[in-house]
Amino acid sequence: MIDTALNPAIEPTPIPLGEWLPWAVFGGLLALLALYFVGSEQGATSLFQGMYVHEFVHDGRHLLGFPCH
Template structure:
């Protein structure tokens, strides 16, 4: 039984993604990143959203890993 091998397509161009389709997702990811950065880096003290130290304890090791001082 003979096998045929397909040759690679020549002249293939990558698909383009319009900026209008990408912009809402980029904005969402940017806002999410800022919220996460706030909770990891600044959620304690005078700017805290939640009272107590629960959020601080949940992200404590991440704070040190990213270089944020916390104590």
């Protein structure tokens, strides 16, 4: 009797595709944006003038293996 009281049979319910798909797309876009800023925000493809973004993500570039100098 104690075993059934402590371990109730809870059935997991699946999450519908319509609920998690927008969050997955949003996360993917954020990841691509972060990859752009870490990987290629300098030189000809620069969105911002100066080297502020490059210097901000400089150590992350080396950590991820992007060459920058």
